[in-house]
Amino acid sequence: xxxxxxxxxxxxxxxxxxxxxxxxxxxxxAFMPVGTQGAVKATLHRDLADSGAEIILGNTxxxxxRPGDELIARRGGLHRFIGxxxxxxxxxxxxxxxSLAERRVITEEGAEFQSHLDGSRHHLTPERxxxxxxxxxxxxxxxxxxxxxxxxxREATAESMQRSVRWAARCRARLTEFRDSAGLKAGxxxxxxxxxxxxxxxxxxxxxxxxxxxxxxxxxxxxxIGFEGYAIGGLSVGEPxxxxxxxxxxxxxxxxxxxxxxxxxxxxxxxxxxxVARGIDMFDCVLPTRNARNGQLFTSRGRINIKNxxxxxxxxxxxxxxxxxxxxxxxxxxxxxxxxAGEMTAGALNTLHNLAFYLDTMKRIRxxxxxxxxxxxxxxxxxxxxxxxxxx
Amino acid sequence: xxxxxxxxxxxxxxxxxxxxxxxxxxxxxAFMPVGTQGAVKATLHRDLADSGAEIILGNTxxxxxRPGDELIARRGGLHRFIGxxxxxxxxxxxxxxxSLAERRVITEEGAEFQSHLDGSRHHLTPERxxxxxxxxxxxxxxxxxxxxxxxxxREATAESMQRSVRWAARCRARLTEFRDSAGLKAGxxxxxxxxxxxxxxxxxxxxxxxxxxxxxxxxxxxxxIGFEGYAIGGLSVGEPxxxxxxxxxxxxxxxxxxxxxxxxxxxxxxxxxxxVARGIDMFDCVLPTRNARNGQLFTSRGRINIKNxxxxxxxxxxxxxxxxxxxxxxxxxxxxxxxxAGEMTAGALNTLHNLAFYLDTMKRIRxxxxxxxxxxxxxxxxxxxxxxxxxx
Numbered sequence: 001x002x003x004x005x006x007x008x009x010x011x012x013x014x015x016x017x018x019x020x021x022x023x024x025x026x027x028x029x030a031f032m033p034v035g036t037q038g039a040v041k042a043t044l045h046r047d048l049a050d051s052g053a054e055i056i057l058g059n060t061x062x063x064x065x066r067p068g069d070e071l072i073a074r075r076g077g078l079h080r081f082i083g084x085x086x087x088x089x090x091x092x093x094x095x096x097x098x099s100l101a102e103r104r105v106i107t108e109e110g111a112e113f114q115s116h117l118d119g120s121r122h123h124l125t126p127e128r129x130x131x132x133x134x135x136x137x138x139x140x141x142x143x144x145x146x147x148x149x150x151x152x153x154r155e156a157t158a159e160s161m162q163r164s165v166r167w168a169a170r171c172r173a174r175l176t177e178f179r180d181s182a183g184l185k186a187g188x189x190x191x192x193x194x195x196x197x198x199x200x201x202x203x204x205x206x207x208x209x210x211x212x213x214x215x216x217x218x219x220x221x222x223x224x225i226g227f228e229g230y231a232i233g234g235l236s237v238g239e240p241x242x243x244x245x246x247x248x249x250x251x252x253x254x255x256x257x258x259x260x261x262x263x264x265x266x267x268x269x270x271x272x273x274x275x276v277a278r279g280i281d282m283f284d285c286v287l288p289t290r291n292a293r294n295g296q297l298f299t300s301r302g303r304i305n306i307k308n309x310x311x312x313x314x315x316x317x318x319x320x321x322x323x324x325x326x327x328x329x330x331x332x333x334x335x336x337x338x339x340x341a342g343e344m345t346a347g348a349l350n351t352l353h354n355l356a357f358y359l360d361t362m363k364r365i366r367x368x369x370x371x372x373x374x375x376x377x378x379x380x381x382x383x384x385x386x387x388x389x390x391x392x
Numbered sequence: 393x394x395x396x397x398x399x400x401x402x403x404x405x406x407x408x409x410x411x412x413x414x415x416x417x418x419x420x421x422a423f424m425p426v427g428t429q430g431a432v433k434a435t436l437h438r439d440l441a442d443s444g445a446e447i448i449l450g451n452t453x454x455x456x457x458r459p460g461d462e463l464i465a466r467r468g469g470l471h472r473f474i475g476x477x478x479x480x481x482x483x484x485x486x487x488x489x490x491s492l493a494e495r496r497v498i499t500e501e502g503a504e505f506q507s508h509l510d511g512s513r514h515h516l517t518p519e520r521x522x523x524x525x526x527x528x529x530x531x532x533x534x535x536x537x538x539x540x541x542x543x544x545x546r547e548a549t550a551e552s553m554q555r556s557v558r559w560a561a562r563c564r565a566r567l568t569e570f571r572d573s574a575g576l577k578a579g580x581x582x583x584x585x586x587x588x589x590x591x592x593x594x595x596x597x598x599x600x601x602x603x604x605x606x607x608x609x610x611x612x613x614x615x616x617i618g619f620e621g622y623a624i625g626g627l628s629v630g631e632p633x634x635x636x637x638x639x640x641x642x643x644x645x646x647x648x649x650x651x652x653x654x655x656x657x658x659x660x661x662x663x664x665x666x667x668v669a670r671g672i673d674m675f676d677c678v679l680p681t682r683n684a685r686n687g688q689l690f691t692s693r694g695r696i697n698i699k700n701x702x703x704x705x706x707x708x709x710x711x712x713x714x715x716x717x718x719x720x721x722x723x724x725x726x727x728x729x730x731x732x733a734g735e736m737t738a739g740a741l742n743t744l745h746n747l748a749f750y751l752d753t754m755k756r757i758r759x760x761x762x763x764x765x766x767x768x769x770x771x772x773x774x775x776x777x778x779x780x781x782x783x784x
Contacts, residue, residue: 039730039737046717067704067729075707075725083721312459315467325438329475333467337459338431344736345431 003201013279021139022199028281042347052359055087061096069135077137077196090138126170137196143171157209201228229260252279292350324356395593413531414591420673434739444751447479453488461527469529469588482530518562529588535563549601593620621652644671684742716748
């Protein structure tokens with residue numbers, strides 16, 4: 001039931017591996033659909049699994065506010081509550097506190113904020129982020145970190161990064177307390193926490209913005225604390241794409257080769273391929289699901305915007321190379337009609353396709369790495385997805 | 393490829409039969425989920441079929457306005473356009489003209505109205521309703537009729553019913569022209585119409601409000617015109633339930649036993665059972681789908697409103713007797729959470745369940761009739777579904 005990561009093959013910096021978790025294995029490089037509030041928007045779990053999703057992500061901030069981590073713990077944890085028996089990763093809640101909550105105040109202790117739902121006041125500390133995720137019982141929990149906007153000054157970035165390192169150490173200490181006590185513990189400073197998943201792993205997060213030396217300093221300090229895996233945070237927030245790739249490349253290089261590397265919040269299909277090439281093993285992003293609901297489809301020939309009038313009488317599938325339910329049963333003309341008519345089914349069909357495209361891309365990436373032809377796959381993929389002038 | 397209805401067994405006035413259509417057979421009594429704009433809201437066709445839906449309904453008014461019947465004809469008809477290869481029924485558009493459109497003016501010629509979408513002006517005549525449905529190519533088309541509000545005076549009801557009979561005759565004449573010309577025909581008064589389904593059947597509609605003699609007059613006149621099947625319209629519009637049952641009973645009795653009888657726009661699970669007992673073979677209603685999106689679930693023990701606080705920590709399925717995907721995978725607590733969180737997945741899961749419940753009820757009805765135990769089934773069903781005080 002414990003967490004284990006095994007690299008099975010490499011091709012340049014790209015690698016194929018297996019994450020073993022208490023809820024089963026995940027082939028890497030992996031894309032994790034985002035199940036914000038306990039559901040990947042506009043899909044059923046069954047369809048996710050059929051599309052090849054082996055792990056999904058839950059957002060701690062949302063689940064903490066509604067329905068509440070204690071209610072979820074009473075249901076037996078997030079897996080049982082949502083009926084998803086495969087691996088789950090939860091973020092720390094920090095990103096949404098920084099992007100969504102109101103009136104937030106950051107101190108050394110943690111983040112005070114008001115709920116975007118009802119204005120209620122909360123205090124998210126590193127220890128609390130660990131406790132909440134312990135109750136949720138995800139297979140992989142993330143440390144609480146501070147996410148800065150881009151651009152930020154070097155001074156602000158250094159200060160924030162160093163605080164994130166201190167927070168990471170507190171998160172690890174809290175988890176260690178749980179592990180040492182093998183479950184429940186209560187006291188004046190340590191409230192009772194139901195541990196929903198005894199095999200939960202914890203990942204540290206490297207920050208440092210776009211400053212190579214700060215990234216290195218953060219990576220070294222985070223690795224020194226010691227986690228089951230390492231994430232790269234604070235990217236995909238508006239920086240130029242080449243700068244993102246360069247930070248990913250430099251950071252991945254200083255992370256231990258025997259631990260999974262997770263690039264948080266990225267990205268486009270091109271980003272997946274480019275960052276796998278730089279040693280990334282795990283990704284999550286709302287792009288395929290959010291854009292689906294807005295009518296943007298990712299295809300093997302580039303992105304298409306299904307609202308476009310040129311699809312009104314197009315009897316072909318969204319993506320002629322795709323074998324998903326949407327592409328094998330429905331035309332662009334129908335998808336366009338449903339989208340313009342405001343039918344929920346449009347969001348469902350578009351989401352099914354976009355996730356199938358992302359998950360199929362990951363599968364093709366893994367196969368290319370195993371065959372040692374990843375670089376030619378990558379060149380061909382980048383050519384293909386830019387074949388259409390992106391019409392959206 | 394032609395239309396045929398065969399009664400296979402009867403039990404009192406209830407009967408089991410088979411509708412054969414150009415797109416396959418339908419077991420009756422049948423419930424037809426409503427696919428307003430070419431999709432049953434919040435579902436995929438695959439899940440509909442898996443739930444036991446053998447026929448779905450499309451709304452001519454909506455499809456005529458968007459994407460347009462001519463566009464659909466160019467796609468090869470509604471089946472091909474929406475990717476549903478089983479039977480389809482289309483209404484005439486009249487009901488939505490009377491309930492949804494703006495500034496409508498009814499004359500002997502037809503109904504002038506403005507689109508609720510963009511205010512564009514249209515004129516729906518009986519002939520036009522036939523033409524539009526010919527382009528859509530449904531397996532069963534309905535004649536254009538006038539739907540009155542409840543209550544209406546006897547005088548208004550009689551006048552409207554008699555006009556509906558004249559419109560029915562014009563609809564039948566128009567279809568006969570198509571059949572005689574075996575397809576395309578054009579001229580100053582007869583524009584070219586693409587016939588998307590050469591085996592399309594046409595049903596007449598009995599009106600007459602809640603006046604038994606007007607209903608009888610309408611039924612006799614409509615049967616005299618001669619259609620492949622007969623619908624009872626103008627009910628489930630606010631009249632007392634016992635009055636509805638009584639009109640259904642009296643009207644079904646004067647309709648030919650060898651033709652299918654379709655009660656339009658009804659109803660609750662209790663209505664299905666009660667009206668099958670009175671000789672009805674086909675039903676359509678938005679209740680299971682619309683109420684699902686509002687959080688109301690139909691169960692074998694009555695209706696539940698999933699928003700209710702008492703379900704917040706309820707780990708049981710929506711309906712313990714149900715074998716649908718929702719009930720076998722998810723708890724009331726999770727469904728409540730998704731609904732309160734505004735997740736589209738809530739609508740999808742609730743819709744799956746409600747349709748499964750309706751379609752399973754029809755299956756149980758058919759089995760009870762075949763076994764000759766329909767009356768005891770009916771008594772037990774009515775007791776069961778009222779077991780919970782309906783909490784919504």
